[in-house]
Amino acid sequence: NAGVTQTPKFRILKIGQSMTLQCTQDMNHNYMYWYRQDPGMGLKLIYYSVGAGITDKGEVPNGYNVSRSTTEDFPLRLELAAPSQTSVYFCASSYSKTEAFFGQGTRLTVV
Amino acid sequence: KNEVEQSPQNLTAQEGEFITINCSYSVGISALHWLQQHPGGGIVSLFMLSSGKKKHGRLIATINIQEKHSSLHITASHPRDSAVYICAVREEYGNKLVFGAGTILRVKS
Numbered sequence: 001n002a003g004v005t006q007t008p009k010f011r012i013l014k015i016g017q018s019m020t021l022q023c024t025q026d027m028n029h030n031y032m033y034w035y036r037q038d039p040g041m042g043l044k045l046i047y048y049s050v051g052a053g054i055t056d057k058g059e060v061p062n063g064y065n066v067s068r069s070t071t072e073d074f075p076l077r078l079e080l081a082a083p084s085q086t087s088v089y090f091c092a093s094s095y096s097k098t099e100a101f102f103g104q105g106t107r108l109t110v111v
Numbered sequence: 112k113n114e115v116e117q118s119p120q121n122l123t124a125q126e127g128e129f130i131t132i133n134c135s136y137s138v139g140i141s142a143l144h145w146l147q148q149h150p151g152g153g154i155v156s157l158f159m160l161s162s163g164k165k166k167h168g169r170l171i172a173t174i175n176i177q178e179k180h181s182s183l184h185i186t187a188s189h190p191r192d193s194a195v196y197i198c199a200v201r202e203e204y205g206n207k208l209v210f211g212a213g214t215i216l217r218v219k220s
Binding site for chain 2: 031033035040041042043044045048050058090092096097098099100101102103104105
């Protein structure tokens with residue numbers, strides 16, 4: 001059972017570079033989420049999607065973009081990396097209002 | 112003020128002790144989640160509850176909707192219980208989970 005799979009697990013970016021964090025789930029969940037986790041803080045919602053073709057901003061969307069062309073995939077794009085985007089990123093999925101399943105996280109450092 | 116507050120922030124216990132972690136929230140919710148995160152690891156869902164009490168092994172979660180409060184109890188704690196425990200609430204009329212900052216638990220042998 002794969003569940004929610006995130007890649008890469010670790011990445012170091014230089015300021016101004018761009019990258020895509022991949023997230024895929026095999027549970028046919030309609031809801032998918034991207035969170036960031038900073039030390040001593042709760043997870044903050046970046047973007048979420050309630051189904052293919054539908055995305056919406058969370059609390060901290062600036063500097064990020066997402067797309068949801070399929071039910072399975074929900075990639076997160078960083079266009080111009082900044083040191084403030086150094087964080088651990090988690091992707092999650094769920095059915096409408098049920099238990100959420102999380103990926104293993106991506107540790108991103110921007111230098 | 113955060114919508115979800117957890118206490119304590121840090122907790123150190125001796126093996127075998129009974130542990131309680133508290134979560135208070137200020138918004139209307141449809142459900143509350145307790146999650147566990149091991150160092151460097153992913154996040155695992157422990158409980159989702161909207162009323163009453165749930166038990167799974169040595170873990171017990173309770174919620175009081177009127178008081179907007181939930182507790183997570185660990186009986187006969189063990190060093191392998193050392194982790195960050197996170198409370199999250201699903202807003203009553205929304206699609207989002209709102210997270211507490213987490214409680215760092217260390218159980219010493």
